[in-house]
Amino acid sequence: MAARQKSARRQQLESTLLYPLDWLEERSGLVGATKYFLFRNVPGDVNWMQTLGSATLTAFLVQALTGVILAMYYQPDPNSAYESVQHITNDVTLGWLVRGMHRWGASIFIILMFFHMARVFLFGAYKYPRELNWIVGALLLPTALLEGFSGYLLPYDQTAYWATVVGININGTAPFLGPFLASFLRGGAEIGPDTLARFYSLHMLLLPGAILGLIGLHLYLVVRLGVSSPPWSGDAAGRERDEPPQVPGSGLVNPAPRGVTKRPD
DSSP states (O other): OOOHHHHHHHHHHHHHHHHHHHHHHHOOHHHHHHHHHHHHOTTOOOOGGGGGHHHHHHHHHHHHHHHHHTTTOOOOOOTHHEEEEEEHHHTSHHHHHHHHHHHHHHHHHHHHHHHHHHHHHHHTTTSTTOOOHHHHHHHHHHHHHHHHHHTTTTTHHHHHHHHHHHHHHHHHHHTTTTHHHHHHHHHHSSOOOHHHHHHIIIIIIIIHHHHHHHHHHHHHHHHHHHHOOOOOSSSSSSSOOOOOBBBBTTOBOOOOOTTTOOOOO
């Protein structure tokens, strides 16, 4: 009897604790979607190289978090940008750590992305049916490089200034769109206040939004198509195409609709 009462009390407690999740699931389906994303079958012979994508995502999240903290103190103005960076480094509590994580984390983010793409290429994980996911990843790479380039000017010291001058001039040598692109990045004929404001806007708003959108699509395709096996696995990285049946001797696809059996000759 006591065991039954304890079980009933336990069930009531669990029902009370789970009520917010049940309420959220009934109205949004987010709980089921989260379970579907986090708990799924993966090949049994995967190894640590398959974690390079998750490591790249973690590096990006660190960049996003530290970037938000730095934006609370940074002033995108040529007369105060350098002083605000020095204030973050020397005066703000643990500001040196946050800035160091953001500065060196940018290099780690790009390096991990190259490693991840190399793994996908060597393992043949770009093959059917994962071609679209490879294209999305290929778009993520230049977007991340642009994110790093736009952030290089923000400290507004001598190194950042002249490195940005060189980078913009290189872009300006591109055929057709080069001069327009260089003028757009500068915000005029020379690097100045408009350039810093434009780079700050690109670095904090446009490019992070594009990266988040591409990462969301990338993860959706990973969940939908599954994790590819290593090339030495018994399960191929891709899979054979399901070719439709053909009419013998004609080379044409069998026109009979599904569910209809052709009469034998």
